[in-house]
Amino acid sequence: MTGPDGASMGTVTLTQVPSGVLVSADVHGLSAGGHGFHIHSVGACAPDFTAAGGHFDPHETGHGLFVNDTPHPGDLPNIYAGSDGAARADVFTAAVTLDANADHSLFDADGSAIIIHAKPDSYGEEPGAGDRAACGVIQRA
Template identity: 55%
Template sequence: MPLIPVVILLAAGLFFIAARSGGTHQPTPDLIAEAALESPDGDPVGTVTFRQTNTGVLIMAEVNGLTPGGHALIVHEVGACAPDFSAAGDHFNPEDAEHGFIHPAWKRGEGTRGHGGDLPNIYAASDGSARADFFTVGFTLDTGPRHSIFDADGSAIIVHEKPDAYGGEESDTGNRVACGIIRPV
């Protein structure tokens, strides 16, 4: 077979594959990761489980030892938990987006939905326990894509002292009261 028809056939096949995939990353379903949460004193205070689906990540959090009320739960950009948890860095934000779910620019149809690590608040009962399940498309457990939480330095999940106001500027969520490094299971 001459070389030119083979090249054309290969190019057509690659074009067909790219067209079928939409040119975007397809997540690997059923990847699972966990973060064992610790207090600043190193005491275990809960677990956050992450499960990749075809359309995003299901997050299941169980936390104890909190003050009653709302607490921000946010994925941070570095997989490290130093004693004051500052080693976890800023919010996971691969798209360099503005903070919060209700940023004024998004009401005008500008920009993206917020930091990839922005999550809903969790609420602790009077006994200090909180349980929450929610879903996000802000990141993936797959390695490789820009929005993967498993980049070169990993990611951590932080429970903050106060709830997130979901507004434009990073709200005052207070001290970091629990931290866990997110690890594949």
């Protein structure tokens, strides 16, 4: 993961398991408190991280863990940083795969990225998690 100034902010590792993907974050340099944690639709982290596009939503399900029967695959739970700016989290999602041949693969034609936002996600229809604080392109190990 990289911050807006290009400095390393730790790692997010994705591991394919039989029924989905385990997303493990070990990051630092965040402000204390909650941060939106999402998979974005393009594997690019240009300055200000807007090149990563919107949330990964190949079936146009729509945003909102609390408003949709099936939230889109890019929605992950918020992560929380302590007063030291460090956050560690393990999140499981059955909504994506690392299998390049599947229709909900994170390795589609333009790839995917992990974004950590400056503020927590409200889990409503509008994300509202603020600026993009860190970005990492999802790559094969």
